[in-house]
Amino acid sequence: MTSVAARTAPADKHEERRRELADSALRTLGELGYARASLREIANNSEFSHGVVHYYFKDKLELIVFCVRQYKTTCVTRYDGVVAESTRPDELVEAFADKLVETIVEEAPMHRLWYDLRSQSMFEEKLREAVLQIDKSLEDMIWRVVSKYAELAGAEPALSPEVAYGLLDGLFQQALLGYLCGKEDVTDGIRDQVRGLMPMLLAEATA
């Protein structure tokens, strides 16, 4: 309010703490999953004590929904670089496959958490709104890849965004499970699978 003003407005400070808390909570959640990650364990892996959660969040549920929302908002831009920088269809496929593998190897805990939460939402209504919203944003992300791929190939996508996402998500989930189970060549496997699948997503140009 005065000349210099606060570095950060008080409301922002509050919001920033929420982000910090959510950030360290995500580490624990990715390690233990939704059900076994207690608030005490989450707090232990942060720089705070277990009581502070209820100062910034109403519920365990509110914390967790906030966490996953936060992670996925950064996550949905993951392939945008691939889309922006590819100039030939096969180049895009390779870059996309590389990025998929990188995601599985480097962010496996986060993604198993996502699948955990999506499964939980089948039982718990309170999770559904957030899950559906995130799912949609992932579908959009995949669609940007597919439609760019079609454009570069001079063709049209042969499938709806929903189906394209469903198919690729199925493959990704399978690969993630395989990777976590220690199966070898799962990374090469997903690469081959994507190389084989992507051309099938296209149809002749109709316009």
Add this chain to the structure above:
Amino acid sequence: MTSVAARTAPADKHEERRRELADSALRTLGELGYARASLREIANNSEFSHGVVHYYFKDKLELIVFCVRQYKTTCVTRYDGVVAESTRPDELVEAFADKLVETIVEEAPMHRLWYDLRSQSMFEEKLREAVLQIDKSLEDMIWRVVSKYAELAGAEPALSPEVAYGLLDGLFQQALLGYLCGKEDVTDGIRDQVRGLMPMLLAEATA
């Protein structure tokens, strides 16, 4: 041992009780999910008391793995009738799609439990062996459908069993989530999706 002999051998009796227990446990598990289904709740929804579980099962984990194994062994034959009775490719696709819809509508709790457990196996090593085994049997089930379809169409499958299963499982999971979230026309949606997808799984006959 005598002339008439026992109706069921003692070992069978024990095994039969396990099946009975698992059967009523499955109802509770399908309703509450893996994490929130306590042994007391499971026992409450059966004709037994909560202590009996440890007479027939070592663990909660052993009970649950037994349950899902039991369910899935009946489940993996679900589409065999479709495979056996179809004589034309389009007929198979329709019958397959119908069966998928029927499965979603009538057995949603069982299948969300399956996805719950598969997600949990990404965190809990002890679940992985059973999950991988069941997953493989589902892959085989799907492959019987796809290869029969190819045969009827006079073509070859364009994909490996693994990929075919991954794709269809992705679609199925998406449809299940949509159905549980009360989305309308999800049943018509999956029908259309299958009709659109199946032909894409085929390639020209090479032999």
Add this chain to the structure above:
DNA sequence: CGACCTCCTTGACGACTGTCAAGACTTCGC
């Protein structure tokens, strides 16, 4: 200095969990 406000810790609460031991009830061989 003292009153206030924000942020965070501590400790406790009631409820719920998986597990298991002790014993009651049932069934069956003899």
Add this chain to the structure above:
DNA sequence: GCGAAGTCTTGACAGTCGTCAAGGAGGTCG
């Protein structure tokens, strides 16, 4: 009909959980 084996119930155990109230620490402003 008796004893033993098998089957099931009951009650308790140690532990964990989410939640929240009481209060301390640190800063700001009157």
